[in-house]
Amino acid sequence: MISEEIEVVFSKEDVQQFVQILGDPNPIYQSIEGAKSSGLPTIPLPPAMPAITYKWITAPWELKPPVIHRKQECRIEQPMFIDQKYKAVVTLDRNDVRGENTFVQQSLKIFDLEGKLYFQGISHLIAGGVK
Secondary structure, eight states, rough: BBBBOOOOOHHHHHHHHOOOOOOOOGGTTOOOOHHHTOSSOOOOOOOGGGGGGGGGOOSSSEESSEEEEEEEEEEEESSSSSTOOOEEEEEEEEEEEEEEEEEEEEEEEEETOOOOOEEEEEEEEESEOOO
16 A cells, blocks of 8 residues: 655754754754755755654554554665655555554655655554554
8 A cells, every 4th residue: 555645845944853852963954054064965854854754644544553663764765955845655565464463564755756765764563453
């Protein structure tokens, strides 16, 4: 299964809020000048930040409780930057029922507008089922 594709743009304020929560003082996240002084074209996204895209996507499936987050993989394929348009989808990659538990693997994939993969966030979950 696959979610509807959405367009996302991360702003400077999004990055600053994210790094403030993490307590990361790296100047590349604070200003365009700070990023450029490190050889970057503009402010990059912190490595795990693209995972916040989940708050904007509605998956066409629902995990029945209890839901246990077993592990998370974040694969950065290309650096991501503020003020660039990306498209994102969530896929249900695995849905194995074992007794009363359902082992789920779902992936958040973020692409540029030409379809080049930039980020994959792979979640391994145990749920009471999928509906």
